[in-house]
Amino acid sequence: MVSQSNICLTLFSAAIALFIYVGLTYMLTNQGYRFDVGWFLMAISPYQWALTGVALAISLSVSGAALGIFATGVSILGGGVKAPRIRTKNLISIIMCEAVAIYGLIMGIVISNSIANYSTNDPTLIAHKYRAGYKLFGAGLTVGLCNLFCGVCVGLVGSSAALADAQNSSLFVRILIIEIFGSAIGLFGLIVSILQ
């Protein structure tokens, strides 16, 4: 563990040192103009932004759902050995995690449906296209990250719910309420994305 964090620290500081060195070189040789953020952003086509948004939407949501499902599933298995009655009821937690992945899927489809071909030379229209690209990227990133954390949250709470249910069945419904609130986070991400 310690050596792992040592390696990370070394790589990170090496990267920063390199960055500072390159930056200083450019600055001191009067080539500062070559470090052009604007050119960089313009050079990336809006298609790339939009499609990256789609990728982020689906992949991050699925990661969140996966983290949640394995956290809950393992606890249901463990708790179900000595208390078999919890097995069926606790599948609700897994379904709620799955819903998170479905949000991501829906947004991915919605975003990719908004992508259309364009060919124009009018600078105002090009600015519009770029803005559309950025918005779609933002939408995808929003829903992806929201669902990632929502999935993790619902999964951890579901794991505790399974173990608590094994001890005392009256606790399950109450912990389910906590999970519903956790699920609402994912829904927020979905709504904001759709508005984009």
Add this chain to the structure above:
Amino acid sequence: MKDDLFFNIDHGYLEGLCRGFKSGILKAPDYHNLVQCETLEDLRLHLHSTDYGSFLANEASPLTVNVIDDRLRDKLVQEFQHLRNASYEPLSTFLDYITYAYMIDNIVLLITGTLHQRAIGDLLPRCHPLGTFEQLGAITIADTPAQLYSAVLVDTPLAPYFIDCISEHDLDEMNVEIIRSTLYKAYLDDFFKFCKDLGGVTADVMCEILAFEADRRAFMITINSFDTGLTQDERAKLYPTCGHLHPDGLAELRRADSYEAVKEEYKLLFEGAGSSTGDKTIEDKFFEHEVKLNMNAFLRQFHFGIFYAYLKLKEQENRNIIWIAECIAQRHRSRIDNYIPIFP
């Protein structure tokens, strides 16, 4: 964060299983039933309806307390072995650490037995199954600690703990106890360091429990050594250093010469603990506090402390059942309620 997110990958099933085991620990109504038994057969019947099931079913009719003790221990060992066999790193190292304490007990048992000229065949079945290792039978050939170390123990996981107690003295009664205390001190300090390195919730929970264990050892060593020939310095070398008493309290305990002086520390525990037969002894109070700490371990999720706590709670329960069984068997029911309740 890493604790919460990724704990379940390797250890989630075993945690769920361990909590399931814990829910089978006897509760207050079960103890009421057991206390009202008239004979050991009644005891067997009542235990049948709890989580123990038919573990005594194959025993011959005149049940003795020894048989019950053995079967209880077998069941506990079976559960622990299952957990150990199914575990990944670092949980398997953690569970191994727990077994080192039993190894130390077994070694001391064998050395003492050899000193009293008992046959190896009598001694080996009396060893605790959780503390067996391959070279266990070879311990009886050693005469001095140095021989013991170089011949038998250097390949076992206990080897680093022996550095402190290789001396040229022969193994005799007094020295065996000193060896046990020295080994246990080294083991406890090592286990504490291991838990601290694990970090996170495990460190929080386990370090609390182990610190109490260290303090309890220091007290018991002090109290038990008042009439023996142990000097203060020798005594001080046996105190584990990972407890709350280190270093000031331990310095005071070194100087303590009587039971009264020891009482200054841990005042709350000593209150109400008299040495007359009616009150609870100090050992009972220590047991109660330990049970409380172990139950608290179950309040948090995603840590290894529950495995340790479960083992200790189950052992306490076994002690309770044996206490009740002894009271029933000897028909001396006046102190039958002196078991340590686990669930309030």
